[in-house]
Every structure is written in C-alpha cells, then in structure tokens.
Amino acid sequence: MKQAGLVGGLAAGAGWAALAPSDWPLSLKDPTGELGKPKRRQLALPEGGYAVAPSKLHADLGIAHGVDMNAMVRGAIDAIGGIRRFVNPGEIVLIKPNVAFERAAALGATTHPEVLGALIRVVFEAGASEVRVADNPIESPESCFAKSGVQRAAVEAGARVYLPSPGDFELLSTPGAKWIERWPFFWRPFVGVHKVIGVAPVKDHNLCHASMTTKNWYGLLGGRRNQFHQDIHGIITDLARMMRPTFVLLDGTRVLFRSGPTGGSLDDVRSGQTVVASTNSLAADAYGWDALLLRKDKDKPAYLGMATESGLGDWDYSKLVLEEVQLG
Amino acid sequence: MAIQDEDRLFVRNGLRHYRRRYSLTEVRVGGLIFVGLALIAAWVAWRGGQADPDLFSAAPGQVQRAVVVVPGEAQGALRAGPAPSAEARASPRGIAPEGLAPEGWTERQVALFGPDNVYEKINGREGYYKSFGFESLTFVALEFSADASVSVDIELYDQGKPENALGAFAGELPPEAAARAHGLGLSYRARNALYLTAGRYYVRVVGSDESKTVQAALDHLGPKLEGALPGEPLPWAYALFSGALQIPPARVSYSAESTFSFGFFDAAWIALLEDAETELFVSRRTDPGAAHKLAAELERGFLEYGEAAKGKGGLEWAKDRYLGRFSAVIARGNMVLGVRGAKSIEAGTAQLQRLEGAAAKAPAQ
Known part of the structure; x- marks a missing residue:
C-alpha cells in the first residue's frame, strides 16, 4: 500500500507539473519560452529627467551666430542663463553628440568636434567632476568616433568617452511610450550621472526630413532599432518622452541640407555659422528647420506636432523668448 | 534458491515485487539517486537564473558585426539585367576591383552588405537605395598612408539594373549638376566626391575633404572604376x-x-x-x-x-x-x-x- 501511495503521489505530482497551466504553481509549462529567460533588470530615468527648474529670467532659445565655434557655444549657453544655471560643482555630466556615421566632420553628418570640445570645457568650468561622452552608432563605434574627430576632441577636452559594448545595455522603462516602453538602453554611461546635455548637428533625413536634437537620442537605444523606421515620427516622439535633458545644443555650424542623414558630398553641406541652446528641444529643432535647413515654407516634420500634442513640449518658438547674439 | 529464481520468471503480475520488502541498501541507493537528481535540478534552476543577459539583448550596435552579403528581394524595382560574375559574388571583395588604392594610400577595410543589413552602414538612408532595387553594397575604405585623417570611402551599390543605378545617381546630384557620359555610364565630380554609374552599379567615392591629396585620389579612382566595372550601353x-x-x-x-x-x-x-x-x-x-x-x-x-x-x-x-x-x-x-x-x-x-x-x-x- 505504501508503495502504491508513493508511486501514485509521484505520478500525480509529475502530472500536475506537466499539465497544469503555466500560471499555476509548480507548473513546468512554458509555451513561449519566456519563463525560462532570466528576469532582466528594468531601469528608469529619474522622474522629470535631468531638467533644471524653469526660469523666466532667461531666454528660452539662445542663438549665437559667428565663425568662432568656441565663442558660439559659450554665447548660446550664456543666453539661456549660463552654464552655472545648469551644472553644479561636483556633478557628473553626460554629453550625447551625434556620432552616427563614419564621416569626416566637414561632411556634416556628425556633431562638429570643435563644438563638442568647447561644450566639454564650458561644463568643466562650472565645476563638473566628470564629463562623459557617449553614443551608440550602428556603424563601427570605434571608426565613427575616430573618423568624425569626436573621440579626439572629447579626450583632449578631458572627457571620458564611452563606446558601447554588449554589457552596457539595460532594459529602460519609458511609461507612455508607443515603441520603447521597455527597450534596451545604453545605460552604463548614465550610472551616477546628474545632468545630460545633447549636442546634435542639423541634417536632412531621408525618412523623417530632419535630424536634430530630438532625433539625436535615438543613439542611446540598443536592440534592432532599425525597425522603428516604419514609424519614424512615432519613435522620435517616444524619444522626446524618454529623455528630458538638462539642455540641448543645436550645432548649426554647418548644415547637411541634402542626401541626409549620411551625406558624403561637400556640395550637400552649407555653412550655418549658428549654435542654438535651449531647454526645449522641440523649439530648437523647429528653429533649425526654419532658419538653418531653410524650410520655413514647408510643413514641419510630423514628430514636432506629435510631441507637442503629447504634452512633451511646444515646438512653436514664436511663443518663446529668443536671445540672438552675433559673435566674431 | 534456484527454484525461487525460476519462479520469478513466471510472476504474472509484473507490477508486484517478488520480494515482500526492499532491502535497506536498496532504499539507501534510491535515496542517494534522488538526492543527486534533486541537486542536478537545483543546479539547472540556479544556472538558468544566472544566464548571461546578453543572450537576450544582442543588438546590431552592440555586437561585432559579421560582414555578409545577403542578396535578397528588393522593393518594387526592376530586377533583371546581367548578373555580376559568380567570381565577383563569391569574392570577399564583392564587386570591388582589385588594386583600388592609389600610390601612397592603403586599403583599410572591405565590407559587404545586403538588403538585410545595409542599414548597419547607412542607417536612415538605406530606403533610398532600396527604392531603386538595391541588391548589395560593397564598401572599401582607403586611407592616406602619410596622414590617417585623410581618407576616401568607396561605396559600390549593385542596383540590379542600369535604370535603377541611373535613377539613384540622378536623385543624389545637385539640381545644377552637369553629368558626363563616359561610354557605359554617367559620372559627376563634386568638390570632394565622385559619383558614377556603370551598368547596374552606382558608385559613390567620398573624400574626407577637398584637399589636393583627395583630388588626386579621385583622379585615379574615376578611370579605374569606370574601366573595371562591367558596364552596359546607356538605356x-x-x-x-x-x-x-x-x-x-x-x-x-x-x-x-x-x-x-x-x-x-x-x-x-x-x-x-x-x-x-x-x-x-x-x-x-x-x-x-x-x-x-x-x-x-x-x-x-x-x-x-x-x-x-x-x-x-x-x-x-x-x-x-x-x-x-x-x-x-x-x-x-x-x-x-x-x-x-x-x-x-x-x-x-x-x-x-x-x-x-x-x-x-x-x-x-
């Protein structure tokens, strides 16, 4: 009797484990294979992002014109309150340039290294303890950082450069996002960071018509992100939701006005001689569309309207205070 | 004893043990086997919980990319015309002619891309070439030996048909550009770049700047590519x-x-x-x-x-x-x-x- 009971108990247990639905206790069923995967950490950026308190004392858009990139970077930031409004002594600051392609700086497909170098130096002057520079190009990161001149400029200015490697990505939660509610994110450079600054070139884009400061955050995503091209405006709206930066810098020192985002010919690049600083990346992009890409007579890219309607900012810079300075 | 052993053979109820009780040794052995199996199960469960997360997060931007050509179906474009030779297809250089580097230059990299992975090279721009029947991209990077910051990138697009190559070519020229016919295709020289078609191929040669060094390299590469790529009469x-x-x-x-x-x-x-x-x-x-x-x-x-x-x-x-x-x-x-x-x-x-x-x-x- 004892044997029969033992055999029966084991059989019943095995039957339960094998046949019980996957959400029942002790069930071994895993029809999708998902239960067998390890539970990944799910992280979130700080509530409110990395933004500082709004100020009515300063312009919303600081626009500096000139030829001296160093002066333009300082001028644009000074116009929106100066770097000390944004960075406190001892803070760690992450700067996200656009290093998406293996192109020389003059071709306009990447952030200009001189603009990046000037920005790093300004941030250090505010007392930052560390400045990090990070991007996740789909092309070879090493080649992109080297050929664009970004790596050299960053290192010479004293920043640490973070190139992506497989262990650097974590699942980021972005509540309310359509495509990236949970998506791999280039996390390692963000550990311990207090402030985040984006610095992006002004580029024509084959799919979304213009790539500027909002589209720039695309370079922090991992995974098979090319699939987002099917809804490019939707994903850029998600990026505006994901990242609330401390401020952004629009690098309009030269403008890739055709054959973007890759470019290649100097005939497709014109001098913009402008740097724009703002806490409102949608407005900075709208200004870039009108004044740098010179497309004021064309409809704005749909993502600007979609992000504005989602309450993520307001692209209409005509409602904002602009401070424009002409430098040497 | 012998009779008892024989008797076992004729036990009709196969589920019933022929002895009345298990021996103590058998119970111990069984217990040890059970403990062993439990330990294995626990180890498997623990290892499963400690799996490398990268197994589930492989991303094109994170992992070292394999360079492969995947000639697949292009989108809605004409698909015919003379195919490149089997040797060219099988070659690790794709359709790139040998000996492209001018004197004083070094060939740094050759990479091949097909429709499924071309976005890794030209993310955001790949749709343009696909709309003209893109089949493959052969990329060759040349570097000036005396100054690594001076470079020329050669992008050879196989667009499947001459019409497609010419369409992609024409769409990337400035409106005022005057193209030159070179026998079996067209070419256009920009300040730092050279664009040309040869049969089904559309070639972009992109210099890092417009220096004399780059201009000399473009002067060398134009005729070299025009002569080496298999052409066809203009449509x-x-x-x-x-x-x-x-x-x-x-x-x-x-x-x-x-x-x-x-x-x-x-x-x-x-x-x-x-x-x-x-x-x-x-x-x-x-x-x-x-x-x-x-x-x-x-x-x-x-x-x-x-x-x-x-x-x-x-x-x-x-x-x-x-x-x-x-x-x-x-x-x-x-x-x-x-x-x-x-x-x-x-x-x-x-x-x-x-x-x-x-x-x-x-x-x-």
Whole structure:
C-alpha cells in the first residue's frame, strides 16, 4: 500500500507539473519560452529627467551666430542663463553628440568636434567632476568616433568617452511610450550621472526630413532599432518622452541640407555659422528647420506636432523668448 | 534458491515485487539517486537564473558585426539585367576591383552588405537605395598612408539594373549638376566626391575633404572604376532624351515606382526641361494595350488635380487647378509619352510633338 501511495503521489505530482497551466504553481509549462529567460533588470530615468527648474529670467532659445565655434557655444549657453544655471560643482555630466556615421566632420553628418570640445570645457568650468561622452552608432563605434574627430576632441577636452559594448545595455522603462516602453538602453554611461546635455548637428533625413536634437537620442537605444523606421515620427516622439535633458545644443555650424542623414558630398553641406541652446528641444529643432535647413515654407516634420500634442513640449518658438547674439 | 529464481520468471503480475520488502541498501541507493537528481535540478534552476543577459539583448550596435552579403528581394524595382560574375559574388571583395588604392594610400577595410543589413552602414538612408532595387553594397575604405585623417570611402551599390543605378545617381546630384557620359555610364565630380554609374552599379567615392591629396585620389579612382566595372550601353531613354532631344543627362531620371505620386505608374523616364517646371516623360509597356490603359489612367489622374482643356488635334489637356500648368499623355505603340507642367497648351503641344518624333526613331527594345 505504501508503495502504491508513493508511486501514485509521484505520478500525480509529475502530472500536475506537466499539465497544469503555466500560471499555476509548480507548473513546468512554458509555451513561449519566456519563463525560462532570466528576469532582466528594468531601469528608469529619474522622474522629470535631468531638467533644471524653469526660469523666466532667461531666454528660452539662445542663438549665437559667428565663425568662432568656441565663442558660439559659450554665447548660446550664456543666453539661456549660463552654464552655472545648469551644472553644479561636483556633478557628473553626460554629453550625447551625434556620432552616427563614419564621416569626416566637414561632411556634416556628425556633431562638429570643435563644438563638442568647447561644450566639454564650458561644463568643466562650472565645476563638473566628470564629463562623459557617449553614443551608440550602428556603424563601427570605434571608426565613427575616430573618423568624425569626436573621440579626439572629447579626450583632449578631458572627457571620458564611452563606446558601447554588449554589457552596457539595460532594459529602460519609458511609461507612455508607443515603441520603447521597455527597450534596451545604453545605460552604463548614465550610472551616477546628474545632468545630460545633447549636442546634435542639423541634417536632412531621408525618412523623417530632419535630424536634430530630438532625433539625436535615438543613439542611446540598443536592440534592432532599425525597425522603428516604419514609424519614424512615432519613435522620435517616444524619444522626446524618454529623455528630458538638462539642455540641448543645436550645432548649426554647418548644415547637411541634402542626401541626409549620411551625406558624403561637400556640395550637400552649407555653412550655418549658428549654435542654438535651449531647454526645449522641440523649439530648437523647429528653429533649425526654419532658419538653418531653410524650410520655413514647408510643413514641419510630423514628430514636432506629435510631441507637442503629447504634452512633451511646444515646438512653436514664436511663443518663446529668443536671445540672438552675433559673435566674431 | 534456484527454484525461487525460476519462479520469478513466471510472476504474472509484473507490477508486484517478488520480494515482500526492499532491502535497506536498496532504499539507501534510491535515496542517494534522488538526492543527486534533486541537486542536478537545483543546479539547472540556479544556472538558468544566472544566464548571461546578453543572450537576450544582442543588438546590431552592440555586437561585432559579421560582414555578409545577403542578396535578397528588393522593393518594387526592376530586377533583371546581367548578373555580376559568380567570381565577383563569391569574392570577399564583392564587386570591388582589385588594386583600388592609389600610390601612397592603403586599403583599410572591405565590407559587404545586403538588403538585410545595409542599414548597419547607412542607417536612415538605406530606403533610398532600396527604392531603386538595391541588391548589395560593397564598401572599401582607403586611407592616406602619410596622414590617417585623410581618407576616401568607396561605396559600390549593385542596383540590379542600369535604370535603377541611373535613377539613384540622378536623385543624389545637385539640381545644377552637369553629368558626363563616359561610354557605359554617367559620372559627376563634386568638390570632394565622385559619383558614377556603370551598368547596374552606382558608385559613390567620398573624400574626407577637398584637399589636393583627395583630388588626386579621385583622379585615379574615376578611370579605374569606370574601366573595371562591367558596364552596359546607356538605356534607350538616354538615347531618346539626351541623344535625340539634347537634354543633359543629369536632367534625366528614372522612377521605378509611384511616378508623380500615382501608385499605378512605374518604370518611367522623366526629363526636366530648362524652365525647371516642364517635364517630359516616357514609359515603355509590354504591349500597345497596356500602354493605352496606362495613358488613360494617367489622363484621369491628371484631371483629378484640375480641369480639362482641349488642345490641338482634340488631345485632352489637364490644367492644374493650383499651379495653372498643363499636362497631357498619349500612347504610341507600346510607349506612353507625356508632358507634365507645361506653361501653356501650345508650349506643351510643341514639346509633345518633339518627344513623339524622337520616340518614333527610338530602338524597339
């Protein structure tokens, strides 16, 4: 009797484990294979992002014109309150340039290294303890950082450069996002960071018509992100939701006005001689569309309207205070 | 004992043990086996919980990319023409000719991309080439030996057909660009770059700057690529537009699909006239019936944007209600010929007659 009971108990247990639905206790069923995967950490950026308190004392858009990139970077930031409004002594600051392609700086497909170098130096002057520079190009990161001149400029200015490697990505939660509610994110450079600054070139884009400061955050995503091209405006709206930066810098020192985002010919690049600083990346992009890409007579890219309607900012810079300075 | 052993063989109830009790040793062995199995199960469960997360997060930007060519299906473009040789397909250099680097330069990298992974090289721009029948990209990076910051990138796009290569080429030239015919294709020299077609191939040679060093490299690479890539005579439409009608090649473009935003209008050749408003277009269909059907569809399409106006010979023109310009289309044999955006019916009629006269002399194939 004892044997029969033992055999029966084991059989019943095995039957339960094998046949019980996957959400029942002790069930071994895993029809999708998902239960067998390890539970990944799910992280979130700080509530409110990395933004500082709004100020009515300063312009919303600081626009500096000139030829001296160093002066333009300082001028644009000074116009929106100066770097000390944004960075406190001892803070760690992450700067996200656009290093998406293996192109020389003059071709306009990447952030200009001189603009990046000037920005790093300004941030250090505010007392930052560390400045990090990070991007996740789909092309070879090493080649992109080297050929664009970004790596050299960053290192010479004293920043640490973070190139992506497989262990650097974590699942980021972005509540309310359509495509990236949970998506791999280039996390390692963000550990311990207090402030985040984006610095992006002004580029024509084959799919979304213009790539500027909002589209720039695309370079922090991992995974098979090319699939987002099917809804490019939707994903850029998600990026505006994901990242609330401390401020952004629009690098309009030269403008890739055709054959973007890759470019290649100097005939497709014109001098913009402008740097724009703002806490409102949608407005900075709208200004870039009108004044740098010179497309004021064309409809704005749909993502600007979609992000504005989602309450993520307001692209209409005509409602904002602009401070424009002409430098040497 | 022997009798008992024999008896076992004839136990009818196979589930019943022939002894009344298990031995203590058997119980111990069983217990040890059970503990062993439990330990294995626990180890498997623990290891499963500690798996490398990268197994589930492989991302193109994070992992070292394998360089492979995946010749797959392109989107909605013409697909025929002479294929590259089997040797070229199988070669790790793809279609890149040997010995491209000029003296004093070093070949740093060769990489091949197909439709499935070309975004890794030109993310955001790949759709442009795919709309012209993209099949593969061979990328060659050259570096000036004396200064690594000076470089030239060679992008060789296999677009499947000469029409596709020419279409992709024309779409990337500045509007004012004057292309040069080099026998089996067209070429255009920009300040720091060289664009050329050879048969089904579209080649972009991109210098890092416009220095003399880069210019000398472009001077070397142009003839080298023109001579090495397998070419074909320019398509008949170039003979029509550039030969008979004397329209610069750079003003001639090929539209593989959705021409003039009409989803039904594919495989069209378009020539923009000097006024930068009027376009002549021509499309060769499979038979006269297909040509007449397309012409009728286009006529209806033009009229959706304007009103009808009668022209010479009873031809119906459509006057665009927003732009006030005139468009008309006719079918001749298996060809569809038309004018779009003429400033007047008279001007449009003159252009259409020129086109019709030239098309009558165009080769049949």
